[in-house]
Amino acid sequence: MEAPSPSYILTRAAFGIALLVAALAGFSFVKKKQHQAAISAELSSITSDSSFFQQFYAEDARKSLVKAIGLLAEANSLGIPPDLAINRALGVQPKFFATNAKHDDPPAREKIIRSCLRNNYQNFLMLGYKADLQTLASMKQGDLPPIPSGPQSDRKPEIALLIPSAISPGMEKVIANLIIRPPQPDGQPASAIEIATAKQLACDLADARLIEEPVRDQILKDLSKPVP
Numbered sequence: 001m002e003a004p005s006p007s008y009i010l011t012r013a014a015f016g017i018a019l020l021v022a023a024l025a026g027f028s029f030v031k032k033k034q035h036q037a038a039i040s041a042e043l044s045s046i047t048s049d050s051s052f053f054q055q056f057y058a059e060d061a062r063k064s065l066v067k068a069i070g071l072l073a074e075a076n077s078l079g080i081p082p083d084l085a086i087n088r089a090l091g092v093q094p095k096f097f098a099t100n101a102k103h104d105d106p107p108a109r110e111k112i113i114r115s116c117l118r119n120n121y122q123n124f125l126m127l128g129y130k131a132d133l134q135t136l137a138s139m140k141q142g143d144l145p146p147i148p149s150g151p152q153s154d155r156k157p158e159i160a161l162l163i164p165s166a167i168s169p170g171m172e173k174v175i176a177n178l179i180i181r182p183p184q185p186d187g188q189p190a191s192a193i194e195i196a197t198a199k200q201l202a203c204d205l206a207d208a209r210l211i212e213e214p215v216r217d218q219i220l221k222d223l224s225k226p227v228p
Helices: 006-046 058-077 082-090 108-126 133-140 192-207 213-223
Strands: 158-161 178-181
Touching: 006 058, 006 082, 058 082, 058 108, 058 133, 058 158, 058 178, 082 108, 108 178, 108 192, 192 213
Parallel strands: none
Antiparallel strands: 158 178
């Protein structure tokens, strides 16, 4: 029997290597898609009404916010931009074809969730955090590691309330009312921008029928009081 020629052996070897590479690429693709789906499912759970607006404990609300921002950072590292990750979590389907139909505003609750997650993700980036393994592992437990860079580096960030619980008890349990920011000196009054953001949130919560209009009006009144 005639031995296979060198060219035949090389051809078969190249074919085998190509097949192996294709199999590994397919396996990696499937694993990546499974990972992306798991992130979307977890983020969807956090952004549900029962979670985002009705936590039992303030600590659980803070941890849930940190987990959500960590999931956005992880999704981004896998090629899913934050807006797309939020869309998937909220069940918003992409529109592939432009239409002449009038653009509809998003539902009030969706607007609140989207604004909260976008703003806090931007704060996460401005504080210098990266989607490295150590940071993501800490955030999966609901804990932000110390600030990695900048004038407040090595200090822990704080998760503050836009609408103080002294004004509206229970708001400390609402994820939408939380903001990640650098630590502030004790007793420092809220800035004009923070007050405006809190007022907008109160209006949005009333529009979403999550608080009553008299509650909204009282919040707006208290936020407008001059700082002593």
